[in-house]
Structure formats: C-alpha cells, structure tokens
Amino acid sequence: MFRMDEAMRKLKILADSAKYDVSCSSSGTARSGQKGKLGSAAEAGICHSWAADGRCISLLKILFTNKCVYDCEYCVNRRSGGTEKASFEPRELAELTMEFYRRNYIEGLFLSSAVEVSPDHTAEKIHEALWILREEFGFLGYIHAKIIPGVSPELVNAIGLLADRLSVNVELPSDESLALLAPQKKPKGIYLPMKQITETMAEQKTLKGGGNKFSTVKYRGQDLSYLNPQGGQLDPVKLAGADPTAVRAAGGLPVMAREEAARYGELRTYKEKFAPAGQTTQMIVGATPETDRHILKMSEGLYKTFFMKRVYFSAYIPVVQSPKLPDVFTAPPLAREHRLYQADWLLRFYGFEADEIVDEKHENLDMEVDPKVSWALRNIRLFPMEINKASMEELLRIPGIGNVSAMRIVRHRKMAAVKFDDLKKMGVVVKRAKYFITCCGKYYGDIDPEPERVRPLLGDGMIIPQGVRIKDDRADVIRGKLSDHRDGVQLSMFSGGFGTDGTEGGNVHGLSV
C-alpha cells in the first residue's frame, strides 16, 4: 500500500485533470460474476454518487499521468501549462480501483492519460495497470480506457481485450480546427484506431451502433470520406492499410517474446471479448467556428461509419489565454451543448436524420425551443396527428412523446382507444404534445396549431441572456491583470436552473484532456 499523503496528492492532481472528460457511463456490458473474483457489470450502468456540480460519479475517472509532451491550446495539461504534475504506478492504480470497488464506491475504472514520452509508452503503462487489475486481481467490473491518438494497433488490441469500452477523442469538429489548436494530433492518428476498433468488433460479430436507431444497421466496410463533407485529408485507401491483421502480417508481432505476446492477447484465449461495450468519442464545442449543422453531420457520420455508442460534446470552458481561442471571459456555450445533446438523442432514438434537424437554411439549432419542437413547427403541415392512428415512427416525431410513451400508446391501442386523459399516465408531456395531436378526432390545444402562436408557449427556458459571463476565480485574476475596469455585477451561469434535467449529457460540460 502506498503512503497516505502521497496517495492523497496524486489522487487530487490526477482526478482534477480528468474531471473535464465528459463520459462517465458504465453501461453496455452485462457480465456475471465468477467464483472467487470480484465484480460484475450491469447492462444499464449504475451511478454511485453525485458530485457537488451535480454530475454523476460512476467510474473512478482518473488520469494515469498528467505529464504531457503535447501542447494543445485548449488543454489544462498542456506542456507549457503550469499545473502540478504527478503519475501513478500501474500497481497503485490497480489497488486503488480494487479497494474502491470493493466498498461499492464505484462501478469501475475510467482510465485516461496525458501523453508521457510517446503515445505507445503511455498506452503500455495503461495496459499494464489494466492487466494487473483483470488478470492478477481478478477484477470483473467495468473498465473504460482512453486510446491516445497515434498509438500502435497491437496496443489498441491488447487494451481492447481488457477494457469494456474504448474511446478515441476526435477533440474538435474539423480537421482545420485540429490543425490549429492541437497541431501534434493528426486526424489520421485519431481515425486509424477508431477504424481498427470498429473492424475488430465487426470481425467478432459484436458491432452494434448507438441508440436504437443505429444498433440494427449492418456494418459494411464503410467509406470514410463521408466524415469529411468539406473534402480533404482523409483517404480511405490509406486507412485500409491499417487493418490490424495486415499489421500483424507485416511482422508487427513476432519481435515480441512469447510470454509478451501472450500478455498482449495474441496467444491468450481470453474469455472476454474485445471492447464489449463498444467505442465512444468526444469533441469540444465552441472553441472553433463550426456550425451546429457541421457538428451534427459529423456525429451522424461517426455513428454510421464507426458505429459509435455515443458521441459526447463538451462546451468549451476557457482555461487558457491564447490568441487562437475565444477570450477567457467567454461563457461556455452550455445552452448550445444542451441543444446538441437533444439533437443527438433525436439521431439515435427517434429516427431523425441530421439534415432534418438542421438544414441549409437553419445552420444552427434553435435556442428558444428544443430541436424536436423546432422541426415540428417547420413541418406543421404534418400535424396534428391522430394518436390512435399514427404509426410508431410518426408518434416518435410528436413533441412530448418519447420512446416509452410511444410504445405504451401502441400497446394500449390494441386493447382500447387511447383517450386524452390517458396520455399523462402514459408519460406523455401533454402541455407540449397537445398542439400536435388529436385524440379520437378531437384537438385539445387551447389555441390553433399555428407555428407563430404556439412557439412562445413551447420554450424551455434554455435561453441565456446576452453578455453573461462566467464567475470564475481564474477569469477574475486574469481580468484584474489585463485591465482595472470591472463590471459591477457578474452573473453566474452555473447557479441557473438548467442542467438538472436528468439526461446524462445534459449536465456535463468540460474539456477533454
């Protein structure tokens, strides 16, 4: 066991640096326990606590090290940044995870890392920690491992055999932005491991996309050029060269000693599959000028191409002053992030296409009303729909009706007609839906369903007044240094009433590392 004060120091620094990673879900794997071992995994995931910012704690989210050789403009751990540095030893980390898990503090481990020395060096350390955890300690809980862009295919494979979920961050919504803000990360270095993960899962026939709309689609060696509507650097032909089997055939493996190879999953008959909970990714929103349309098209591309389970967004919180970045006083676009998550749900669970949610005329999401209402108001000719006749697909298009309530309506209709009073008990948000439905032929809205009249009634209070600034100690300090002028009042964005809606993505904002 490591020393108390030292453990405290490391834990603080490395949790502090990891907290901007958005994902914390422990879902996607169902694994039963085994005799003499510790742990199991629940398909739906379990939250274990909620931190003071209201975000759930499910996994021990931590960096292996925050000593980084990269110098990405937006990141707290950048080489030129002044944060205090620390690293774990693989065994320390494994022990800590075991002891936390045993006390039911956590559902598993989310291990990310800054790039120390090189991507491969870091990945080897991550692999070692996971190996000790799984093989030596017999840990069967959830593991989410971050794959660092540019890591070699053998290591991706080895880590994937130990972890439940893998993620490679796309970081920024376009190649141009990436080149500007994170010049050491190359698009190819990001997409290669993604492709490898997808292909490995396709090989073992466990590939399933996100939500219920992508999970049934079949994978057919996707064309990656889709990802890059602006045209450019991604070349599917070159990417195809990174096929893991090709790498192995090219002699990637034999150099390793036999026991080494066993350890990296080549000769081992490990019962667990490669990344059973699939892969996810994350991008920063608001640091660069991309439109919502661009971002949503990109997410859709990621779902369709790589069969991602989730694409996370993180509103850019300015932590660094740089001419390439928005001013440190800029408020993080939390409302925009929230709308993007809503749109993301429409993509994954409601059968919407990105083109329907944001078209050429409407490049950005409507801040006043949610994307579904916005779509419905633009397509008001389709409404009102008769609850007792609309198909499942049509029901899902009605604002105020979700997957559960649509399913209940369809089931109920087989027994008896659905009446207006039943809707609330089925989970329909009636105050929203009533302008878009008829029930047994009757319209129940208090005013006519005209977009201009209905629209003001359907806002959800997400609008943030112009000119609001973040209340942030750091910002205050910098501001003090830059000028002696001060605004009288600073509104805090974080004391507001939103971000409490219970959706996983709805209340998480931050940076990736």
Add this chain to the structure above:
Amino acid sequence: MDYLYDGTYMGLLCCVYAHYYVEKATGIFREGEYQTSLFGKVYRVKTDEDKARRVYEAMEKKLGEFTLRRSYLAYLSNFPDKEMRLLRYLVFGFKQGRGFNNMHGHPDVFGVQEIEKRIYNERHRYLGILRFSVIKGNRDVLYASLEPDNDLLELLADHFLERYQAEPFIIHDVKREKAIFAAGGDWYIAPLAKDVTVQLAQGEEFYRALWKHYFESIAIKERTNPRCQRNFLPKKYWNHLTEMQV
C-alpha cells in the same frame, strides 16, 4: 367492509380471496395500523396458506408471471394504500384477462405501475449508493447499512451476491432492524438490532479518506450546483454515505 390482515404477503392474498368469497373490501389495513371507524364493519382476515395458494395460482395461470412480480413489488412498497391499489389491480386483471398490463392509461393499472416504478427506482439507486465498510471478524466482512423507504432488502441480495463472490457481506436495514447475511453464494435475512456496533478493519479509514478526497476533487468548482446534486441524491440518503460525512 374494512379488512385487517397480518401484514404478510400471504395474508394480503387471503384478503383478495375474501373479497371474492366473503364480502367486498372497502379498505385493507395492517393490524395495529387501523383506526376504528364508527360505522363500518371490520373483518379480521385469517391467513390461510391454502387460500393464499389458490389466489397465487390463479394469478400465475390467468395473469402471468409479470403480474406476479409486479404484485409482490407492490406489497413490498411503503405506499399507504398499496393494499387497495393491488386489490383493484387484480380485480381489473381477472376481469380483463392477460394483456391488461398494456392498458397503461387505466387508473387501476396505473396505480400499481406507479408503485412498481417507485420501488424499482429506489432499488436501483441503492445498487449505487450502498457503501460497504470492511469490518473485523475471523476474516474480513463487508458491512453496509441503509434506511430505505420501501422494504427492498431482499431485492438487493442477488446483485451483490453476484458481485462479491469471494467475500461475505452484511446489508443492514437499520430502520426495519433486519439484515441480509451472505457468504459462499447463499444468503438469508435475519433480524439485527439497530444499534449494532462494528469494528473497522485496518486500512478502512484510509480508503474512506481517499474516497472523500476524490469526491471533492472530481467536482468542477465553477459549476457547483447543490440543487442539481440533491435532485439526484436527496439528503435523506446522506447519513449512510461515506463521502457526505464530515
């Protein structure tokens, strides 16, 4: 006529039996929790295994397994009028037949569906927020205490048994003074006094401190939002949470 029963599930099923074969029930109460009314008659339902079995088998045969599970969950809940809700639900079910659970909008179905959701939610919450401590014994034992609204102790057993295959554990419902004792793939529930004292194993305080430390570090300071936190994790649960202790 108001029914009184002994508070067991079997007793409750006998009330359903009596509703059909004796006289219609206007209210069902646990013995000892009933306030005598001036006008109504009171009928003390005697718990009879055969009668209970007949109702149970009818439910299984005519309404299916899903209904059985739902009914038992309703019984475990703390809803004050759960007995009458359950009775109305079953009466409606027997009338309507299989598939009545699909009538989500019907008040009798909704009444029980609501209870079921509440107890499932609380169970799921406890899967996450139960905190085990390693306590001293002949060997290390994991001990957790809780005060749930619903009587859901037995619903927690399987999950943790699956998880802790190599370690014995105790889950103590302090409010109801009983506990799950589990070891070696088996578990049972037995009474356990409220004020039982446990002796912490070596190293326990250390990991508690580490966890608290982590809990504080992971929150993004600028985003502090206590209302959101309490929304997900109401204060009534804080007593038994390691990270919330000063």
